[in-house]
Amino acid sequence: MFVSPHIEERRRGFAILFGSEVVRRSLLTIQLLASRVDEPDFNLRAQIVQALADYFELRGLEYRYPVEVRVAAASHLRKFERPQLIALLELHQEARAGRVRLTADALSRLLERVPNAATHLTRLAGERGLALHLRREAIELIGHVGFTEAQNALAGLETRISGRRAGQLAMTFAPSDHADEQQLLPVLRATLQILSETE
DSSP: OTTOSSHHHHHHHHHHHTTOHHHHTOHHHHHHHHHTTTOSSHHHHHHHHHHHHHTTOEETTEESSOHHHHHHHHHHHTTOOHHHHHHHHHHHHHHHTTSSOOOTTHHHHHHTTSTTHHHHHHHHHTOTTSOHHHHHHHHHHHHHHTOGGGHHHHHHHHHHHHHHHHHHHHOTTSOOTTGGGGGGHHHHHHHHHHHHHHO
16 A cells, blocks of 8 residues: 555555554565655655654663664664655655655764764755756755755855855856856755854
């Protein structure tokens, strides 16, 4: 049911999987969740991502789930690449717009366990062929998670965009190539500020 082509079936499948604490701890359940972070329905995608994040939830001084369950979940997160990160960026945008429910630190819990998350997000932030709103989400998530290793690359991106803008202002006849990138400057500067304070 969880992998059905029909959304109502997938929702019911998810409800059944997460109706039992025993089933939640199953390695198959963890694998299924990790394979569905690109779920087309954003509400269900949010539930899937929240469920994955819950494997790393701290309750007081203890983790909610035992180490072997967390290790299994983390092993699937280590396989995340560009497509999964784009799916998380899309979800971050939906959550910020209030269209889906997701706890504030759910994405952080996952991204902290993706070995190349900072590198992937930095590349996505600078990828001109990617939709501007997703680039903005990538920059914001870098700051939210606190990926200080991305600071130099983001500073270079900020310099490139602001330098191009200065050149266009000096030469009003110059074509505004990628002029929409200038919309990224406020979030770039805010993220760079956050990262400098995190260090």
